[in-house]
Ligand SMILES: Nc1nc2c(ncn2[C@@H]2O[C@H](COP(=O)(O)OP(=O)(O)OP(=O)(O)O)[C@@H](O)[C@H]2O)c(=O)[nH]1
Ligand SMILES: [Mg+2]
């Protein structure tokens with residue numbers, strides 16, 4: 001893996017043992033070998049953002065200030081993946097920001113924006129973006145310019161992991177903000193309406209010369225396991241649930257079937273901003289069941 005020296009130059013370093021424990025964003029101690037280096041020690045992390053699939057753990061990055069969850073009008077985003085990424089961020093105590101890209105694709109964008117209503121209502125920072133509008137689209141809404149300025153503001157001075165499904169525009173964003181990065185991007189496959197996993201490794205790019213603002217581009221994910229989370233922890237990591245769980249009659253309420261449950265009584269209880277959407281409740285009960293299976 002590439003290690004950056006304090007002067008900004010990067011060199012290849014190998015882990016001491018067989019397998020590398022270091023992840024992007026780690027601060028490490030290293031020793032020079034002939035023309036490369038050896039990682040001696042990983043400094044203590046302020047946080048680690050990772051997912052835990054059934055069989056393996058996948059670390060994205062460490063020592064982050066925030067996670068930008070980038071989804072797009074196309075390919076259509078999975079609410080389950082979004083919810084999982086948000087839960088993982090909450091569990092790691094890393095602030096998530098949601099950005100919906102490709103606002104130039106008016107119709108699917110409108111649909112996706114509506115689908116995101118519950119996430120705006122629960123207080124997540126959310127931006128509409130047109131990172132790379134097609135030159136043919138002459139009617140890019142002016143709000144996009146406002147929001148890309150807002151995004152640049154939010155990124156200022158922070159280390160941000162850009163996370164999201166393949167084809168959402170993560171590398172396009174990196175290229176926009178770090179032109180010299182020249183990350184490969186690709187058209188999404190029309191047949192599958194899905195990305196092609198153009199980016200295959202996680203890389204940190206400095207946005208500014210003083211190396212204060214960093215963007216970490218990552219490969220698109222399809223699966224997002226949360227096996228590191230106890231089912232009883234879930235409601236606390238979902239802001240719309242957390243708000244109502246305090247009204248439950250039983251302190252150990254699972255919010256699945258108990259009488260006097262403050263969560264169940266809010267599901268679809270009308271269109272108030274604070275109610276819990278039916279889809280969020282379904283995602284919660286599915287996740288609860290999944291995390292209650294035999295643990296590995
Ligand atoms: N219409 C439209 N297309 C965009 C926009 N932003 C990016 N794209 C296109 O979306 C496609 C995918 O972009 P990438 O940046 O490669 O996506 P990625 O998220 O890095 O994908 P992976 O590396 O596979 O995870 C490219 O063809 C981009 O040109 C946008 O705002 N509008
Ligand atoms: Mg990419």
Ligand SMILES: [Zn+2]
Pocket residue numbers: 245248249253254255256258260261262263264
């Ligand atoms: Zn309850």
